[in-house]
Amino acid sequence: MITILYPYRNREESRVKRSLDSLAQQSNQDFKVVFVDYGSVFDKAATIKILTQNYDFVTYLYSYHSYQPWSRAKAINIGLQHVTTPFVFVADVDMIFSHDFIEKLIAIQNPNQAVFFKVGFLDHKESIQVKPFDQYKISFFSQGGAKGLSLFPLNALHEIHGFDEFLHFWGAEDEDVHNRLENAGYQSLFYDQEILMLHQWHVTYRKAESKGLNRDLQLTNISRINQAHLLDNKKQKRAIVNLKQWGQSISKREFDELENSRTPFFIGNRKESISHFLFVILPNFKGGVLNVVFQKDDFQNSLKYYVKKRFGKTVPEYYSLKEINDKVLLHLISFYKDCNYFYIIGNDLKSIQLKIKKE
Structure with a gap:
């Protein structure tokens, strides 16, 4: 069995439904989902919790990080504390999965390897369609530098204390975790033989960032700061981070x-x-x-x-x-x-x- 881990906050219900529906249609049902809601506003959280209850393979978790900036790293680490299977795939609610996705994950899992995947990106019009996986029109593909959708041995992530919790807002956490796994002696592989996932369109963080104060929390140049932190971890050949604690939820x-x-x-x-x-x-x-x-x-x-x-x-x-x-x-x-x-x-x-x- 494999666990699919979703980090989530305040995304639209229809997007989440399309992703979970694609998992419900898997040819191999030997999986479960840990869905981590990292502090969505309460109305949105209630809606998404009800949605996830329609899928018997989903465990919904809510952490009260409501008034803190988004950290995908921290959301993932909270979820890792609840994963009990030997392998975990870190997903995203933007993903629509091919019907044989789980079957392929089980076939390629390796305790010494972390695997990241080539993804097909949909435009806005195509993203809101509901159709068979192979009928979507792909606008472009991810390259080897995009490591956000990855299969990990759970023990390997625990060994390096998960994702780096310094990283907030947008960028660097995925490349960083692969770098640190390599520093710990694991292999990092790019699976590009076929497209197993499609990415639903959305506005990027960089485009949404404003120069003035905004009620949606933003930090000027955070992408550059995150990149500098990534490069420092790489230069220092760090494997283990989060030395005090990691994966802590808020009750x-x-x-x-x-x-x-x-x-x-x-x-x-x-x-x-x-x-x-x-x-x-x-x-x-x-x-x-x-x-x-x-x-x-x-x-x-x-x-x-x-x-x-x-x-x-x-x-x-x-x-x-x-x-x-x-x-x-x-x-x-x-x-x-x-x-x-x-x-x-x-x-x-x-x-x-x-x-x-x-x-």
């Missing part, structure tokens, strides 16, 4: 503890205030929930500030809320990724709230 009790923290303190956007928070207040706080709201200093909009600046007088230096967002988020994923935290952009884009539990 409802832990979520509610932050939800019930009602009294924040406020920090303005002066540069020295942000630096003091990041390098003094945040690292030294212990034993509870730190609840802070960042907002624009009233003085920055005052006539006095404008006049003093106009005449070259000394005035405070300020960060924009977007700059604060980038600094705080980078700190969180770098130094506090194992903490339970909420990170929320205000509806009016005029405030940022951070709640973080530190032992």
Whole structure:
């Protein structure tokens, strides 16, 4: 038996259904699915949970990462804690599988190899069609550098502590895990003999990224930062990462503890205030929930500030809320990724709230 592991957050129901339907039609039914919902909004999560209950091979898991940035690496690692079969295929809800996909996985599984697959990409019009696998019109194919759909020996992933949980938002986690498996002595192979999967179209993260503050969490240049981390792991020939812990989900009790923290303190956007928070207040706080709201200093909009600046007088230096967002988020994923935290952009884009539990 093989486990298919889906990392998921807030994607449309129809996309998920097309993917799961293609598994329901497999010629070999010797598989099960672990479906990890990494903090979808509650209405969406309820809808997807009901959908997955229509498939007896699916186990649905919800982790309360609702107010944290997306991390495919962390979502996969949560799922790995629930995999009991010798091999696991890391999937994606964008995938439509050929009817003999499971049969082919079973035939090529090898305890010393990780295998990634050539994928056919569909355009938007073709993606919303429901038709036999071999009747889809493929726009283009993935190449050997795309390693996101992979079959792994479970023991090998546990040996290297899974996917690197520094990696958030978009990019690098798949190539990185293959590199580290090779450093640990495993082979990484590209299966391109035939097309066993089709990718449903969607807007890419890079195209969706905006330059200003956005309610959907974003971090400027994160793809480049992730790439730099990938290259450093490769240069250092690292195999094992996540040295403290990995694959930790967030329970409802832990979520509610932050939800019930009602009294924040406020920090303005002066540069020295942000630096003091990041390098003094945040690292030294212990034993509870730190609840802070960042907002624009009233003085920055005052006539006095404008006049003093106009005449070259000394005035405070300020960060924009977007700059604060980038600094705080980078700190969180770098130094506090194992903490339970909420990170929320205000509806009016005029405030940022951070709640973080530190032992």
